[in-house]
Amino acid sequence: MAELDTSGGGKKGGGKVRSKKSSTRVDLTAMVDLAFLLITFFILTTTLQKPKAMDLVMPDKDEKTKNQLPVPETRTMTILLGSKNKVEWYMGMPSKPLTAPTVEGFGKTGIRKTLLEKGQEVLARSGKDMIVLIKPSSKSTYYDMVTIMDELNIVNNQSRAIVDISPVEIDLLKRDNIY
């Protein structure tokens, strides 16, 4: 009577033939599931693997050595990078070191502890930061160089430089079997 006849069947009288109307709604649940799965995948693969950069400043090489201050040997620590991820350090000059050269590894119980202790010692004595010279030998790897620079970053040492190694120091490394 008052409602529309949506049922197509049952021809009655002279009524028109109507096709059956189906709902236009589609179930989107599965599609949403898929979309979120893909989003998760893309988020995880893109933002997790961002490499970082560590700045490295090298001393100027062929500048005329005009205003170079003499460095007191009591404030200088030399770190030699040897093979097998080992380092050897001493204070002062290679010919007559103030402390006996010591072989150590990386990490919080190794060179980092030494750097902290010696750094504080130098600071207490002279009121200035310790100067660290890093001398990578030809047997050391890139990993050693990055790790030692990182250790210096961790202990907040700003006065450091990468310098070429001398034959005397190579002999030291040879003596201690890390060359």
Added chain:
Amino acid sequence: MPRVKVPRKSTAIDMTAMCDVAFLLLTFFILSAKPKTQDPVHADIPASTSIQALPENDFSTILVAQGKAFFSVEGAEIRMETLKGMGDQYKIAFTPEELKQFAALETVGVPIANLKQFLALSPKERSSVQQNGVQVDTTDNNELYWWIKNARKADIVVHNKELRIAIKGDSKEEYPTIAKIIATLQKQKVNKFGLITSLKTVTK
């Protein structure tokens, strides 16, 4: 007494809006994702506690692994300008087609004399070619030196900025190789550069 009938509601929720949002986000992530550059050799980068992010533009990377060096620079315009500079340097005339090919090239790992042949190959053929890296030594014929020099010039021409250079080295790489690269950089007064590392946390 008749029972009160609670009208039953349909449990189906309209998903259209949610679907729209999901696909919008999906499109955003796909478009913002940078395709991973395929390095010619694998480099296992060391970890450090540095949290400085890499710049996106005006940036050049020297990949060092297995004793070889590979050069790459960001940005198609800078790449084209760099190659033009290299062409002038080595008296090689590159066609516009070759410049276009080079702009799409991720890393340079062949000697400059073979670059023309290398650019003539299809991208699929290139991946099968053994790349021996850019030549680095301490003589005047140091190709890496000129690549860096021309890339720096190109960056000043195109963007008027100083190119930032980073070394991406393999952990196992021996120090002399790295020292050679550093010497090449220092020869042109680049005393500040980056070392690409992955992130690690400090063990206190």
